Amino acid sequence: MKTYRLSDLENFDQRYRANFVNSLSGFKSVALVGTYDENKNSNLAIISSLFHLGAHPPLIGMIIRPHSVPRHTLENILSTKFYTINHIREEFYKQAHQTSARYDRDVSEFEATNLQISDISNKAPYVNESQIKFLVEYVEHQTLKVNDTVLVIGKIVEVHLPEEIIESDGALNIEMAGTITCSGLDRYHKTEELSRLPYAKPNIKIE
Amino acid sequence: MKTYRLSDLENFDQRYRANFVNSLSGFKSVALVGTYDENKNSNLAIISSLFHLGAHPPLIGMIIRPHSVPRHTLENILSTKFYTINHIREEFYKQAHQTSARYDRDVSEFEATNLQISDISNKAPYVNESQIKFLVEYVEHQTLKVNDTVLVIGKIVEVHLPEEIIESDGALNIEMAGTITCSGLDRYHKTEELSRLPYAKPNIKIE
Numbered sequence: 001m002k003t004y005r006l007s008d009l010e011n012f013d014q015r016y017r018a019n020f021v022n023s024l025s026g027f028k029s030v031a032l033v034g035t036y037d038e039n040k041n042s043n044l045a046i047i048s049s050l051f052h053l054g055a056h057p058p059l060i061g062m063i064i065r066p067h068s069v070p071r072h073t074l075e076n077i078l079s080t081k082f083y084t085i086n087h088i089r090e091e092f093y094k095q096a097h098q099t100s101a102r103y104d105r106d107v108s109e110f111e112a113t114n115l116q117i118s119d120i121s122n123k124a125p126y127v128n129e130s131q132i133k134f135l136v137e138y139v140e141h142q143t144l145k146v147n148d149t150v151l152v153i154g155k156i157v158e159v160h161l162p163e164e165i166i167e168s169d170g171a172l173n174i175e176m177a178g179t180i181t182c183s184g185l186d187r188y189h190k191t192e193e194l195s196r197l198p199y200a201k202p203n204i205k206i207e
Numbered sequence: 208m209k210t211y212r213l214s215d216l217e218n219f220d221q222r223y224r225a226n227f228v229n230s231l232s233g234f235k236s237v238a239l240v241g242t243y244d245e246n247k248n249s250n251l252a253i254i255s256s257l258f259h260l261g262a263h264p265p266l267i268g269m270i271i272r273p274h275s276v277p278r279h280t281l282e283n284i285l286s287t288k289f290y291t292i293n294h295i296r297e298e299f300y301k302q303a304h305q306t307s308a309r310y311d312r313d314v315s316e317f318e319a320t321n322l323q324i325s326d327i328s329n330k331a332p333y334v335n336e337s338q339i340k341f342l343v344e345y346v347e348h349q350t351l352k353v354n355d356t357v358l359v360i361g362k363i364v365e366v367h368l369p370e371e372i373i374e375s376d377g378a379l380n381i382e383m384a385g386t387i388t389c390s391g392l393d394r395y396h397k398t399e400e401l402s403r404l405p406y407a408k409p410n411i412k413i414e
Contacts, residue, residue, distance in 0.1 A: 002370040009265050016377030021262035023379035024341060026294055027388035029233035049258045051270060054354040055228035058216050063258060087233055090401060101407035134231060139353055146346055146360055147261040153353055163209040170223030171391045172230035181234035181388055184378045187403045191234060191396035194297060200308035
């Protein structure tokens with residue numbers, strides 16, 4: 001085992017540190033965020049900082065860096081109040097990653113990466129290739145003073161998914177739907193289920 | 208494909224909705240959070256709402272539900288200002304899950320689940336069985352008014368990991384270290400790497 005102190009991290013080269021620290025938070029919730037601007041121009045951005053915030057109401061959070069590529073996404077969300085979140089599958093993860101390139105504002109990442117808009121909502125563009133996708137209505141955002149990242153919170157208002165992945169208790173088998181995960185800045189992984197575990201109670205023995 | 212509206216989600220049974228909505232955010236960053244109280248009693252809680260917040264300074268965020276099991280964790284963090292985050296491996300994921308049981312305040316989840324404290328810091332207890340683990344210093348917290356969940360932000364001040372997982376550009380091969388991921392409330396997965404992808408630029412073609 002090797003030990004690093006904060007001073008070691010601070011002395012890393014910037015890119016080295018970004019790779020290192022981004023890997024520490026573990027496997028991430030990665031997805032494509034689809035938006036329209038006020039003129040219905042589409043935008044698509046990969047985000048790896050999604051997190052569940054609550055089920056009732058159904059809320060989801062995400063972190064956007066202030067000067068990063070998804071700034072168009074943030075501008076569109078604040079303008080139109082809606083965005084889609086689209087799970088990523090192995091079949092198109094390279095295209096999904098490519099949306100992180102710094103395209104000009106007038107370029108749609110859908111066209112640039114050859115992903116198709118699924119026109120099932122006029123509020124925000126869905127990714128046709130995605131199996132699990134949902135529409136989110138903007139609720140609030142705030143700039144975190146600690147480092148000027150932006151926390152965006154939204155409410156899930158519409159969900160599309162394959163019926164066969166819904167289990168009897170409402171849990172979704174997202175692995176069966178082909179959803180993948182990522183680690184660090186650029187590494188993608190598929191998954192292999194270990195098991196579902198029963199609700200934990202203090203006096204139950206572990207197998 | 209099946210479509211659900213917000214009204215459908217609201218009409219779900221509470222447990223069904225919790226399973227369903229918790230699955231939508233994708234694969235999660237799951238880890239064990241170790242704390243001491245002011246009398247050095249240890250506490251360990253599984254958290255699946257970790258997210259990278261920044262590399263310089265190295266910041267990590269997590270969401271804690273106000274009345275959930277990790278409330279002891281939050282009390283300890285506010286009292287001692289330090290906590291550890293410990294990646295979970297297949298070898299002990301059932302023990303990790305078991306820490307979510309509602310143990311009394313005077314019960315250490317380390318003892319209850321037979322996980323070992325690694326005594327390499329007196330600020331917070333590390334999990335000996337964990338390969339990638341780090342010490343976090345509390346920076347700030349806030350209660351999100353939208354649903355009373357608590358956002359906790361901390362700075363990474365010490366990192367322990369196997370040297371062989373560090374790649375030449377600072378990226379960590381967390382899959383090689385055995386780190387696992389979870390989905391929904393109770394499903395655990397190991398991973399299989401697809402690939403690392405190069406930094407995306409607008410004029411580069413996708414393979």
